[in-house]
Amino acid sequence: MTNSRSASSSISDAAMGLSNSLDLLRLYYEGGQLPSPPGGFLMVLRVQPENDGSGSVILECTASSLRYRLDVPKATRTERKRVRDEMGEGAEPKCPRHVDQFLIRMRNDLLCPKCGVKYAKA
Helix, strand or coil: CCCCCCHHHHHHHHCEECCCHHHHHHHHHHCCCEECCCCCEEEEEEEEECCCCCEEEEEEECCCCCEEEEEECCCCHHHHHHHHHHHHCCCCCECCCCCCCECEEECCEEECCCCCCEEEEC
16 A cells, blocks of 8 residues: 655644744744754754745754744735846845845746745746
8 A cells, every 4th residue: 555645745744833933933034043842943854835825844853853834924015026126137036034045946936945935936
């Protein structure tokens, strides 16, 4: 018998949500260390884009090996416009939320590899 679920979906399904996600998002955007609820720090295991344009970051606690899911909200109109303006000027578009992070192309979308958020069509 084969399992129809992929390994990535099982990691996402097993991850717990975080209660103070806004504070953690702010730290994550700044590139700071993320404190873990049971102690220690959280390290990034996977960043994945979602179908609605948002992203999710799977994190693992260094002290307890518990896995957490940090949901990243989708891009605002202002952020998408900023990316389109950069593209119109001929510049390489950067993530509006991360410092000096260039957007990458994934299929027909431009997204941030650090947060998984889709900002524009390529």
